Amino acid sequence: MKKMAIKNDVVKNLKTKLTNNKVSISFGNKIGLGYDGCGTHTHK
Amino acid sequence: MRSPWLSREYEKSKDVTVKKVQNGYELKNKKTSASIVLNEEDYNKYENDLMNEIEWEKLFYKGLAVDKNCKDLVIDNSFDISKMESLKSKKVETFPLKVENETFHILINPDLGSWMSLTEEEYKRYEKNELNQEEWFSLFIRGLAEDKNHTEVDFDFPIPAEYPSVIVVNITTGCNLRCKYCFADCGPFKGEDMTEDVMDATIDSMLSMPQVKMITFEFQGGEASTNVPGMRKFIEKVEAVKSKYDKLVKYRTEINCILVTQELIDLVKEFNVSVGVSLDGPKYMTDKTRVDINGNGAYDRIAKGIKKLRENGIYIDGAVCTIGQHNVMYPRQLMEYFDEIGMNFKPRPVNILGREKENNLTTKPGEWAECFKEMHQMRDEVDVENFSVHIFEENVYTPIRDYICLRYPCGAARELVSVNPNGDVFPCDGFKGEKKFVMGNVLNEKIEDMLKKPEIIELRKRTAKTIEKCSKCMFRGMCCSCCYSAYGKFGDIYREDPHCTDRRQIYLYLMQSWLKDHVLHKGEQNEKQSIHS
Numbered sequence: 001m002k003k004m005a006i007k008n009d010v011v012k013n014l015k016t017k018l019t020n021n022k023v024s025i026s027f028g029n030k031i032g033l034g035y036d037g038c039g040t041h042t043h044k
Numbered sequence: 045m046r047s048p049w050l051s052r053e054y055e056k057s058k059d060v061t062v063k064k065v066q067n068g069y070e071l072k073n074k075k076t077s078a079s080i081v082l083n084e085e086d087y088n089k090y091e092n093d094l095m096n097e098i099e100w101e102k103l104f105y106k107g108l109a110v111d112k113n114c115k116d117l118v119i120d121n122s123f124d125i126s127k128m129e130s131l132k133s134k135k136v137e138t139f140p141l142k143v144e145n146e147t148f149h150i151l152i153n154p155d156l157g158s159w160m161s162l163t164e165e166e167y168k169r170y171e172k173n174e175l176n177q178e179e180w181f182s183l184f185i186r187g188l189a190e191d192k193n194h195t196e197v198d199f200d201f202p203i204p205a206e207y208p209s210v211i212v213v214n215i216t217t218g219c220n221l222r223c224k225y226c227f228a229d230c231g232p233f234k235g236e237d238m239t240e241d242v243m244d245a246t247i248d249s250m251l252s253m254p255q256v257k258m259i260t261f262e263f264q265g266g267e268a269s270t271n272v273p274g275m276r277k278f279i280e281k282v283e284a285v286k287s288k289y290d291k292l293v294k295y296r297t298e299i300n301c302i303l304v305t306q307e308l309i310d311l312v313k314e315f316n317v318s319v320g321v322s323l324d325g326p327k328y329m330t331d332k333t334r335v336d337i338n339g340n341g342a343y344d345r346i347a348k349g350i351k352k353l354r355e356n357g358i359y360i361d362g363a364v365c366t367i368g369q370h371n372v373m374y375p376r377q378l379m380e381y382f383d384e385i386g387m388n389f390k391p392r393p394v395n396i397l398g399r400e401k402e403n404n405l406t407t408k409p410g411e412w413a414e415c416f417k418e419m420h421q422m423r424d425e426v427d428v429e430n431f432s433v434h435i436f437e438e439n440v441y442t443p444i445r446d447y448i449c450l451r452y453p454c455g456a457a458r459e460l461v462s463v464n465p466n467g468d469v470f471p472c473d474g475f476k477g478e479k480k481f482v483m484g485n486v487l488n489e490k491i492e493d494m495l496k497k498p499e500i501i502e503l504r505k506r507t508a509k510t511i512e513k514c515s516k517c518m519f520r521g522m523c524c525s526c527c528y529s530a531y532g533k534f535g536d537i538y539r540e541d542p543h544c545t546d547r548r549q550i551y552l553y554l555m556q557s558w559l560k561d562h563v564l565h566k567g568e569q570n571e572k573q574s575i576h577s
């Protein structure tokens with residue numbers, strides 16, 4: 001049985017840039033937390 | 045101040061040296077010369093890794109601590125927190141939240157879904173604009189405060205897709221069951237299989253779409269397993285042409301497991317088709333809704349089908365577990381059941397369309413939320429994944445909006461489209477029985493062109509702003525009203541989700557749950573973790 005070890009209150013791969021007029025935070029991964037939904041039932 | 049939203053896992057930086065100074069300890073970055081003085085108490089926390097996420101954050105944004113998972117931090121020389129003048133933002137709403145005997149005050153940015161909890165004392169200072177610079181900064185980076193000098197915060201997170209990467213292929217409208225809540229109103233009495241010309245046109249339309257690299261063909265129905273030859277034909281057609289297009293292709297199917305034939309097993313194995321099943325829990329729950337034409341419960345046949353799949357080495361991705369009057373009062377039993385059979389599952393309330401409109405099996409306001417809470421509380425007691433717990437936690441605790449049905453605009457006619465056996469295309473498979481929502485027919489036009497029609501562009505812009513209740517809701521940044529469910533319930537897609545009351549309760553509950561575990565009972569949480577690890 002594979003239970004994904006996901007800590008939902010930690011975001012991995014957040015890139016951060018702090019400058020005088022802008023604080024940019026971008027998310028490196030395409031999908032969140034290395035998780036691509038729940039198989040067939042990604043929706044509903 | 046405390047919040048999981050935008051939190052990371054921090055650790056000490058190798059570039060930081062510590063020096064005892066008169067009023068505490070000075071941490072200094074050797075490379076940048078940035079420094080901070082911590083008093084005895086805070087230094088002890090730092091030394092023993094006992095700081096909370098907001099305390100770490102103060103060090104992190106000065107370059108005095110690092111993110112364990114991502115070293116990508118650039119601090120421009122021009123940046124100086126002490127030059128910032130933060131002030132309250134008009135976008136932010138506040139409300140008190142009781143957790144056990146404590147009252148917290150939540151600041152929330154409804155557009156982003158970001159939030160921070162303040163203690164009574166912090167909130168009083170916030171009201172009087174008396175927060176210190178670092179506290180303002182923690183609010184600022186979450187979009188919960190503004191800067192007088194117009195420094196902006198810019199979040200670059202994945203946004204809703206413009207072109208579909210999943211197409212639900214309804215290979216037949218026939219089904220061997222007649223479930224009481226079937227939103228597609230399927231049953232053994234009618235059935236139309238997909239014709240070859242529709243298959244060809246669908247495949248060409250999807251594979252020729254230049255904007256998408258990976259396409260998933262998801263077979264549904266009706267009941268896809270009643271037309272295995274159709275599935276095979278479709279897949280073989282894709283396999284024969286896919287090398288012409290520069291695409292990765294995946295297959296999935298969602299079946300009821302009544303008819304697990306050798307033919308189906310061979311197909312699944314040969315083409316690595318992911319399999320999901322529909323199952324509402326143990327026999328006494330499933331048999332109440334998943335029935336055949338004679339009203340006989342299908343559980344025993346489903347269980348046999350699952351066993352057969354597994355005996356043949358087929359891994360089942362998970363089960364959709366539809367929640368309604370037949371099982372909403374048994375959250376514990378549901379968790380135990382799926383744990384026992386070793387299957388990940390996704391509980392979700394009955395959507396309102398098709399046969400559900402006559403049978404009224406969906407949950408009453410508040411019932412789904414109660415069920416969710418109990419399942420959430422026992423999430424660590426089971427070894428299987430409850431996808432709904434994951435999805436809702438992700439939306440409340442993080443800025444990530446992976447789940448296409450819990451983010452505005454939803455995935456309909458964006459990540460997803462659905463095609464019927466006759467070639468009619470719908471924005472989401474939920475609409476597959478509703479003529480009114482046909483986007484076009486693959487025999488006459490490409491899906492890419494259908495997406496450009498004014499009514500589809502309009503639908504794709506269905507955000508919280510376009511729905512009266514949602515536009516005023518504090519949780520709109522972490523929610524989405526299901527388009528087809530709203531239509532089913534109210535006859536209008538521009539309405540709140542039929543399970544709106546439950547949604548609100550779930551969001552509040554998850555905030556409370558986090559504060560309980562991480563603020564009120566932090567020590568116990570650590571203990572729990574160390575026992576587990």
Ligand code: SF4
Pocket residue numbers: 219220221222223225226227228229230231265266267300
């Ligand atoms: S819910 Fe699925 S299995 Fe049940 S009648 Fe509808 S299509 Fe068939």
Ligand code: SF4
Pocket residue numbers: 508513514515517518519520523524525540541544545547548
């Ligand atoms: S469906 Fe309800 S909870 Fe969700 S955004 Fe709309 S009003 Fe808010």
Ligand code: SF4
Pocket residue numbers: 043044448449450454455456460472473474524525526527528529
């Ligand atoms: S219409 Fe509903 S089920 Fe379909 S993608 Fe949108 S939210 Fe999800």
